[in-house]
Amino acid sequence: MNDNVNRRGLDTFDWCFLGIIAAIISIGILSIYSVTNSTSTTKFPIYLKQTTWMVVGALAFLVAAGVDYHKFTRFSYLLYGAGLILLIIVLISGKTSRGSQRWIPLGPFMMQPSEFIKIPLMLTLASYYGATSRKGWLRRLIIPALIVLPGFLLILKQPDLGSSLGFLAIFLVIVLTVGMKSKAFGFIVLAALMLFPFAWGGVWGSLHGYQQDRILSFVDPSSDTGGKGYHGLQSRIAIGSGQLVGKGLYGGTQTQFKFLPEGHTDFVFAVFAEEWGFLGSLVLLSLYVIVLLMGLEIAFNAKDITGSLLAVGVVAMLGFGIIVNIAMTSGLAPIVGIPLPLMSYGGSAMVVNLTALGLLLNVKRRRRSLL
Amino acid sequence: MIDSSRQANELADIQSRLIFVKVGLLMILVLLGLRLWQLQIRDGVYYQDLARDNRTRSIVLEPARGLLFDRHGELLANNIPSFQLYLSLEDVQDRDALLSKLPEYVDVNVQAISEKLATKRRRGRIKLKSGLTLKEAALIESHRIELPGVVIQPEYQRNYPLGTYASHVIGYVGEISESQLKDPEFLDVQAGRIIGQYGLERTLDSHLLGETGRKIIEVDAYGYPKRSLSTQAPLAGDDLYLTLDIRLQRLAEDLLGEEAGAIVALDPWNGDVLALASQPGFNPNDLSGGISTQAWEKLLKDSRHPLTNRAIQGQYPPGSTFKIVMAATLLETHTMSASDSLTCHGTFPFGKRVFRDWKRGGHGSVDLTKALAESCDVYFYKAGNQLGIDPIATYSRKFGLGAKTGIALSSEQSGLVPSTEWKKKNRGEPWYPGETISIAIGQGFLSVTPIQMAKVVSIVATNGRVVQPRLLKATRLRRTGNLKEEPSPATHQLSLSPTTFSKIKEGLAAVVTRGTAKRAQSAIVSIAGKTGTAQVVALKDDDDKSEVAKKHQDHAWFVAFAPVDQPKIAVAVIVEHAGHGGSAAAPLAKTLIEAYINAENTEHVDSL
Numbered sequence: 001m002n003d004n005v006n007r008r009g010l011d012t013f014d015w016c017f018l019g020i021i022a023a024i025i026s027i028g029i030l031s032i033y034s035v036t037n038s039t040s041t042t043k044f045p046i047y048l049k050q051t052t053w054m055v056v057g058a059l060a061f062l063v064a065a066g067v068d069y070h071k072f073t074r075f076s077y078l079l080y081g082a083g084l085i086l087l088i089i090v091l092i093s094g095k096t097s098r099g100s101q102r103w104i105p106l107g108p109f110m111m112q113p114s115e116f117i118k119i120p121l122m123l124t125l126a127s128y129y130g131a132t133s134r135k136g137w138l139r140r141l142i143i144p145a146l147i148v149l150p151g152f153l154l155i156l157k158q159p160d161l162g163s164s165l166g167f168l169a170i171f172l173v174i175v176l177t178v179g180m181k182s183k184a185f186g187f188i189v190l191a192a193l194m195l196f197p198f199a200w201g202g203v204w205g206s207l208h209g210y211q212q213d214r215i216l217s218f219v220d221p222s223s224d225t226g227g228k229g230y231h232g233l234q235s236r237i238a239i240g241s242g243q244l245v246g247k248g249l250y251g252g253t254q255t256q257f258k259f260l261p262e263g264h265t266d267f268v269f270a271v272f273a274e275e276w277g278f279l280g281s282l283v284l285l286s287l288y289v290i291v292l293l294m295g296l297e298i299a300f301n302a303k304d305i306t307g308s309l310l311a312v313g314v315v316a317m318l319g320f321g322i323i324v325n326i327a328m329t330s331g332l333a334p335i336v337g338i339p340l341p342l343m344s345y346g347g348s349a350m351v352v353n354l355t356a357l358g359l360l361l362n363v364k365r366r367r368r369s370l371l
Numbered sequence: 372m373i374d375s376s377r378q379a380n381e382l383a384d385i386q387s388r389l390i391f392v393k394v395g396l397l398m399i400l401v402l403l404g405l406r407l408w409q410l411q412i413r414d415g416v417y418y419q420d421l422a423r424d425n426r427t428r429s430i431v432l433e434p435a436r437g438l439l440f441d442r443h444g445e446l447l448a449n450n451i452p453s454f455q456l457y458l459s460l461e462d463v464q465d466r467d468a469l470l471s472k473l474p475e476y477v478d479v480n481v482q483a484i485s486e487k488l489a490t491k492r493r494r495g496r497i498k499l500k501s502g503l504t505l506k507e508a509a510l511i512e513s514h515r516i517e518l519p520g521v522v523i524q525p526e527y528q529r530n531y532p533l534g535t536y537a538s539h540v541i542g543y544v545g546e547i548s549e550s551q552l553k554d555p556e557f558l559d560v561q562a563g564r565i566i567g568q569y570g571l572e573r574t575l576d577s578h579l580l581g582e583t584g585r586k587i588i589e590v591d592a593y594g595y596p597k598r599s600l601s602t603q604a605p606l607a608g609d610d611l612y613l614t615l616d617i618r619l620q621r622l623a624e625d626l627l628g629e630e631a632g633a634i635v636a637l638d639p640w641n642g643d644v645l646a647l648a649s650q651p652g653f654n655p656n657d658l659s660g661g662i663s664t665q666a667w668e669k670l671l672k673d674s675r676h677p678l679t680n681r682a683i684q685g686q687y688p689p690g691s692t693f694k695i696v697m698a699a700t701l702l703e704t705h706t707m708s709a710s711d712s713l714t715c716h717g718t719f720p721f722g723k724r725v726f727r728d729w730k731r732g733g734h735g736s737v738d739l740t741k742a743l744a745e746s747c748d749v750y751f752y753k754a755g756n757q758l759g760i761d762p763i764a765t766y767s768r769k770f771g772l773g774a775k776t777g778i779a780l781s782s783e784q785s786g787l788v789p790s791t792e793w794k795k796k797n798r799g800e801p802w803y804p805g806e807t808i809s810i811a812i813g814q815g816f817l818s819v820t821p822i823q824m825a826k827v828v829s830i831v832a833t834n835g836r837v838v839q840p841r842l843l844k845a846t847r848l849r850r851t852g853n854l855k856e857e858p859s860p861a862t863h864q865l866s867l868s869p870t871t872f873s874k875i876k877e878g879l880a881a882v883v884t885r886g887t888a889k890r891a892q893s894a895i896v897s898i899a900g901k902t903g904t905a906q907v908v909a910l911k912d913d914d915d916k917s918e919v920a921k922k923h924q925d926h927a928w929f930v931a932f933a934p935v936d937q938p939k940i941a942v943a944v945i946v947e948h949a950g951h952g953g954s955a956a957a958p959l960a961k962t963l964i965e966a967y968i969n970a971e972n973t974e975h976v977d978s979l
Contacts, residue, residue: 176392234425240421241421285404299385308385326407
C-alpha cells in the first residue's frame, strides 16, 4: 500500500505551504519582539526563545513529515496512553501557575502535556476510524467518545478550559466529518439540549473564579474597566485603534505602555493588529485561511480514511485556535485563554503545531498518485 | 485489514462532508474579517480616542496665589513649597484596597477620602492630603508600586507669616467644597482647587487666584509618566497691597490682649483701614492646611467665637458714644443751641419712671460741651425727649448707622437704627416716647458695629466727609508687572453746618482734656474722643457692679480722632465686658494714636 509514495521531493504546493507557515511564525516573532524588547533586559529575550522553539518545532516538523504516518498511527494508542499518563503526572505533581496546574518541568523548560496529547488524539481517532467499520452509533460515537473523555476531563481538571475545549473541538470535527446518521445526530442534539441545564450547572460550578469572571465580563465588558472586563476592553482598544494601516512597528501605545496584558501570549493578535492595522490583519487572516484550506485540500485528496481524518484533525486543531483566539481578542468570544497557533509565545504549542503541520504534509506526500 | 472498496466508499463519503467543513470554516473566518472591519475601520476613531485617553493624563498646574502685603510692603501672606498627595482616579483599579493600604504609610482621613471617592467621578484627581512631611513623602515614594494612582506633587501652600495677627482681615484658604462647586460664582473653578474661604482671601479671590496651567503627559498602564506632550504654564495671581498698617494692627491686637473686643483705625480722609482688630482670633495657617473635623468643631463651638470678626460683625449698643450723633441732631434741628444750658440733678422723671444719670447727684449746670465732656445723661434725656425718635433715626443714618459700610469683607452686619416705622413694621407696636429716652444715650433697640462708629468719628474729624472704608490700596498685576493704585474712593459731603462740627469737636476735645477720658490725654498729640459704657443687662440701682458676673458687665467704648486740628487717624475701640469706656477703652486708643503719630513723624523726618 505504501508503494506510491511521492518521492519527487517538494512541489510548488509544498513550498507555498512551508513559506506561509514561515511567514506566520516570523510575524509572530516580530510582534513578540515589539512587545517585549522595550522592557526586557534579560540576556535571552523572549523573541529569541520563541525563535529557538521554532527551530525545535522545525525538527519535529521534519520527523512528522518524513516518516510515513502509518508508522505513527500504529503506535497511536500507545502514544495516547503515554499522554494520559503525563496528564496524570501533571495533576499530581505539576507546576502551578495562576491557580492552574499545567506544566511539567523539564530541565530549564516547562512542558505542557495538554498541548502534546493533541497529536496522539488525532492519530488515535484517525487510526480508529480507519480500521473500524462505522456501522452503529456505538462504534461511530460512543467508543471514540470514551477514548476522548479521560483526556478531556484530565485537562479540564487542571483547570485549562481553553485546551480542553480545543481537545473537544478536534473530536467533534472528526466525528462530524465521519458522519452520523441523521437520526443519531438528532438524538444527540436533543439529549444535549435536555442535559444542558445540568451540564451548565456542573460545568459552571467546576470553573474557577477567574474563569467565571472572564465569562461574565464577556457579557458586559464596559461595565467595569478596572476589573473583569479589562483584558477584553484593552484588547479591543488595541485592535480598533490600529485603524486602516496601524501605528507601525513599536508604535502601539496599548502594548508599549502595557495597557494590554499578555501581549506576547494570548493577545499577540491584538499587538499585531494595533501596529499593522486592518490591512495587516487581513493579510495575516488570509495566510491562516490559506493554510487551513490547504489542510482541507490535503484531507480531500488523502489516500485513505486515516490520512484524511488525520488532516481534518490538524485543520480542526489549528482552526479552533485561530478562530477562538481572534474571536476572543476582538470581543466576539469570552476570554478563555487560547493561544494563537504559530504566533503566541509558547514552546509546547509551537512544537505541537509544527508537528501537526508536518503530519499534514506527510499525508499530502502520500496521497493518491492519480492526482 | 478493511476491504478496500468499503474504504473507497467511506472515503468518498468523508470527502462529500469536507465541503461542509470548508464552507463552515470560511463563513466563520469571513465573520472574523467583518469583526475586524467593524473594530478597525468603522469604530477605529472611537478606539483611537480610547487609546489616547488611556495613555494621556491632563494635569492641572496650580498657579501661585497672589501675595498679600500691608501698606508699607510688609508680607502678610505668601506661598511655601510643600508636598501634596493626590490620587489619579484613572490609575486606581481597586479603590477599597488602596484605602486600606494608604494609612500604613501616611496619616490620612480615610472617611473624608471615601466620601470624595463616592462621587461618581472616574477621571481627574482628588487631593488626599496636603503638607506631607518629608518622611511621609519618602515613604510613599518608596512604596509606589503598592499604591497605584497615588501621586506626590510639590506645590505651594498658603502661609501666613504673622500667624494670628490680622487673621480676620486676611482670612484663610481651603479646597473648594462640594457646595461651592455647584455655586455659579465658582463656575470656572475646577474641583480640588484652593480658593479663599474667609476674609480678604475670599472677597479678593478673583485677584489672587491666578490662572491654572495645564500639562498633558503620557503615562503607561501603571500611571508612570513617560514624557510630557504639551505644557501651558500657569499665571500667578495678582499681589495685593492692603491699606493696613501692620505695625498698628499688631499693636491693636496686643492692646486688646486676652480681652474680647475690637479696634478699628481709619484714615478719615480716604477711608483707608489702618487697623481692623478683633479678639480673640485664630491662626489661619491651621485652617489653610486642611483642618481636621474635630479641630473645626472646636473652633465653631468656642464660646468666645474666635471666627467672628467683631469689628464688622459685632453689634453693640453704642452707649454714650452715640451722644456725638445726638449732638449733631440737636444742633442741626435747632432744637437746642450749643450755648443753651440746663441744670442736671442726676435724674430725669418721665411718666411713672425716673431715668437716672450715671453720676449720682448730677452735673449741675450743663451746656453741650460739658454734656459731651462729662457725658451727662440727663442733658441727652431731655434732648431726646424733645427731638422724638424719627429725627434721631434720620441723622443716625446720615452718619452711616443702620447700614453696612460696604467694606470688602463678607458677613458685615448693619446694626439697627430704630424708628416709629421700624417698630410698627417689625414689632407691630407704636413707638413709646419713653423708648426714645433710652436711645438718646445709645441704649434700647439701637445697635452699631465698631467700624460704623469709626466711620462716625471720621465724619466728625473731617467736618462731614463721608467715605467708604477700604482695605485694598494697590494691585501688582502679574500680567504686566505694573503696580496699579486703587482709585481714591468716592466721597460725599454731609450737608451739616460747619459750626455743628466745630461745636461737637470742642465737646470731644473736652472729653479728653477735662471729661470722662482724661486717661486718653497725650503729651505728644491732641486727641478728641467720646467714651461709652454700653449696658449689657439692665441693673437695678442698688446692684453692686463689682460683684456682677463678667458676662453681665458693661462693654467699654471709646471713639476718637487725632490730632484735633488736623485729624490723621480715627479710632473706635470696644472692649467687651470691661466696664467704663474712660478707663478700659480710652487708654488703648491713646496708645494706638500715639504710635501712629510717632511713626508718621519719623517717616516724615525720613523722607526729608
